[in-house]
Amino acid sequence: VTGESAAALEALYRERYPRFVATAAAIAGPEQAHDAVQDAFARALRARRAPADADGLERYVWRIVANTAKDALKRRPEASLDEALALHAIDQARDPAIAEALRGLPPRRRAVVFLFHLADLSLAEIAELLGISQGTVSATLAQAREALRQALEGATP
Amino acid sequence: MTDDQLAICLDAALVVEDRRDWLDVQRRARPRRRWLTRPPGLLAAALVVAGGGSLALGLGAKLLDKDVPPKVRSQLQHALDPPEPADGAPPWVGQMEHLGKIVKGSEHRVLRVQTPKGPISLYVARTTRGGYCVMTQGPGAGGGGCNSTGKVFPRYPIDYGLMASRGSQVLDGHAGQKGAYAVSIRFRGLPAKRIVLTEGWFLYPIPRARRAAGKHPIVAVDVLSQSGHRLATLHDPLGLNRPKPHFTTPIPSSVRLLSSQELPNDGGTVTLWDGRDREGHRCFRHLRNGKSQQSPVWECRAETNRYWFAPPTGRHIPVRWEMGLRNDGRKGAEFGHAYAYGWAAPPVVSLKLRFQDGSQRAIPLHDGDYLYVVPKANWPAGHRPSILLGYDANGRQVFRQFLYPRQHCIYPGHDPLCKNLGMGTG
Numbered sequence: 001v002t003g004e005s006a007a008a009l010e011a012l013y014r015e016r017y018p019r020f021v022a023t024a025a026a027i028a029g030p031e032q033a034h035d036a037v038q039d040a041f042a043r044a045l046r047a048r049r050a051p052a053d054a055d056g057l058e059r060y061v062w063r064i065v066a067n068t069a070k071d072a073l074k075r076r077p078e079a080s081l082d083e084a085l086a087l088h089a090i091d092q093a094r095d096p097a098i099a100e101a102l103r104g105l106p107p108r109r110r111a112v113v114f115l116f117h118l119a120d121l122s123l124a125e126i127a128e129l130l131g132i133s134q135g136t137v138s139a140t141l142a143q144a145r146e147a148l149r150q151a152l153e154g155a156t157p
Numbered sequence: 158m159t160d161d162q163l164a165i166c167l168d169a170a171l172v173v174e175d176r177r178d179w180l181d182v183q184r185r186a187r188p189r190r191r192w193l194t195r196p197p198g199l200l201a202a203a204l205v206v207a208g209g210g211s212l213a214l215g216l217g218a219k220l221l222d223k224d225v226p227p228k229v230r231s232q233l234q235h236a237l238d239p240p241e242p243a244d245g246a247p248p249w250v251g252q253m254e255h256l257g258k259i260v261k262g263s264e265h266r267v268l269r270v271q272t273p274k275g276p277i278s279l280y281v282a283r284t285t286r287g288g289y290c291v292m293t294q295g296p297g298a299g300g301g302g303c304n305s306t307g308k309v310f311p312r313y314p315i316d317y318g319l320m321a322s323r324g325s326q327v328l329d330g331h332a333g334q335k336g337a338y339a340v341s342i343r344f345r346g347l348p349a350k351r352i353v354l355t356e357g358w359f360l361y362p363i364p365r366a367r368r369a370a371g372k373h374p375i376v377a378v379d380v381l382s383q384s385g386h387r388l389a390t391l392h393d394p395l396g397l398n399r400p401k402p403h404f405t406t407p408i409p410s411s412v413r414l415l416s417s418q419e420l421p422n423d424g425g426t427v428t429l430w431d432g433r434d435r436e437g438h439r440c441f442r443h444l445r446n447g448k449s450q451q452s453p454v455w456e457c458r459a460e461t462n463r464y465w466f467a468p469p470t471g472r473h474i475p476v477r478w479e480m481g482l483r484n485d486g487r488k489g490a491e492f493g494h495a496y497a498y499g500w501a502a503p504p505v506v507s508l509k510l511r512f513q514d515g516s517q518r519a520i521p522l523h524d525g526d527y528l529y530v531v532p533k534a535n536w537p538a539g540h541r542p543s544i545l546l547g548y549d550a551n552g553r554q555v556f557r558q559f560l561y562p563r564q565h566c567i568y569p570g571h572d573p574l575c576k577n578l579g580m581g582t583g
Contacts, residue, residue, distance in 0.1 A: 004271065004276065007269045007271055007276045008271045010179055010269050011268070011269050011270050011271055013177070013179060013182065014177060014179070014267075014268060014269075014355045015352070015353055015355070016353075017175070017177045018175070018353065021176075034176050038178070038181055038182050038185055039185060041182040041185075041186075042182050042183075042184075042185030042186040043186075045182065045183065045186035046186045054271065
């Protein structure tokens with residue numbers, strides 16, 4: 001990428017690193033998350049063409065991060081989305097209600113929630129990433145939100 | 158609970174070990190072949206030799222760090238350690254804080270933010286006394302300074318800088334609180350903007366509407382923990398509620414002419430005046446050929462004849478040194494003039510000026526004020542005023558200020574590049 005895009009990539013990396021890692025952890029598992037993010041940004045740096053505008057660039061990187069994390073997951077046949085998220089990204093002591101609510105979600109719902117709310121990916125992009133239809137993503141997201149709302153509002157003293 | 162609230166909850170609950178390492182990303186982005194062509198043993202040996210036994214991998218990162226341009230390294234060093242006089246005169250002690258030295262190799266770029274006018278970078282270096290020096294570069298930025306200890310004081314929860322140039326404005330800052338994770342910049346009439354800190358630092362190019370004169374100016378900056386808990390608040394960084402300057406003039410009967418001196422090259426006369434206003438403050442002004450060279454014409458303030466502010470720290474010092482200058486490099490030393498004016502407050506009761514050539518002379522004080530026309534003989538480099546010395550009633554030296562005599566274009570002389578910049582020493 002050009003010097004300006006490289007600078008924009010670096011700024012994005014420095015600002016959004018925690019979100020990228022958390023999302024990568026949601027897909028590939030906590031141990032692979034950091035490596036996946038580093039590799040994804042390296043791939044983005046190597047790319048000959050990248051969107052020039054900030055929003056486009058961020059979406060572009062999110063796709064690479066998600067795909068890289070997915071590739072990392074494929075390299076570990078014993079792994080599954082079940083262990084994704086695990087407890088790595090959720091601090092039980094800090095916010096047990098959220099940890100409990102997320103733990104209570106089925107793995108796919110957890111991944112969809114993270115990809116939609118933290119990675120800001122569109123429904124179509126999530127569908128492509130998880131290999132499911134857009135309608136399924138939409139329905140899964142609605143169910144996940146509802147379950148989280150119930151869990152969190154129920155936990156509120 | 159709305160979708161936004163849900164996103165905030167999730168964001169706040171995230172606990173991710175911060176292993177940000179951009180150099181590692183850059184290394185991974187390099188073609189592998191480049192590394193395979195180097196004999197691994199030789200490379201490791203070179204790294205160990207160069208690092209005096211440091212871990213090869215860690216040093217490798219340093220060797221590959223091309224993020225800090227030499228100019229920035231020099232600026233960081235200069236911010237901490239201004240050049241001492243090269244004429245054998247005593248070192249500058251105006252900088253009374255002991256800042257230590259820059260930790261070698263600690264200079265690095267912490268942030269780089271893209272703006273429509275180009276990228277802005279923020280560079281930081283650690284000091285041996287636990288403090289840091291910071292430097293920004295880019296449109297709207299350009300400058301920096303040092304923090305002697307890196308400590309956070311409740312009154313100043315964020316060490317911040319506000320810089321403006323070429324129509325851009327940038328707010329940068331460091332939140333050193335334990336557990337500081339992000340800052341939330343609050344605006345008037347708009348939702349706050351949250352910026353995750355990088356090594357405790359943030360950089361915010363301020364859009365026009367969010368500046369002091371805009372519709373939605375910044376009103377405060379909160380330091381947040383990872384869970385969103387507010388750790389500290391910096392109020393009114395733009396100075397929106399700062400008291401307006403209050404100008405008064407002296408009581409006419411109190412006005413006195415303290416000194417009148419002729420300027421060289423037919424520059425006319427420069428005069429020094431004092432007085433006292435109704436609030437009891439001393440007043441100060443100087444005129445050239447009867448016209449004021451400053452605004453407001455009269456300075457009647459709490460600090461007048463009592464103390465002055467040492468740039469860039471703003472510490473109180475007893476002596477004020479200002480220069481009036483007129484030059485034009487195309488016309489040479491046959492044009493223009495240079496004079497110094499100011500005041501000396503207790504404990505300083507007498508002033509002496511030391512020149513680059515080692516000579517020195519007393520500067521007469523008139524009820525604490527002084528006016529000194531720099532003679533033509535002291536304009537050329539090598540003969541310029543280099544150090545201002547202040548003595549107490551017992552003849553003890555209690556003040557010393559380095560005057561940067563090698564600064565370009567500060568005295569009249571022949572140099573086509575020097576127009577009348579209005580610059581002075583000190």
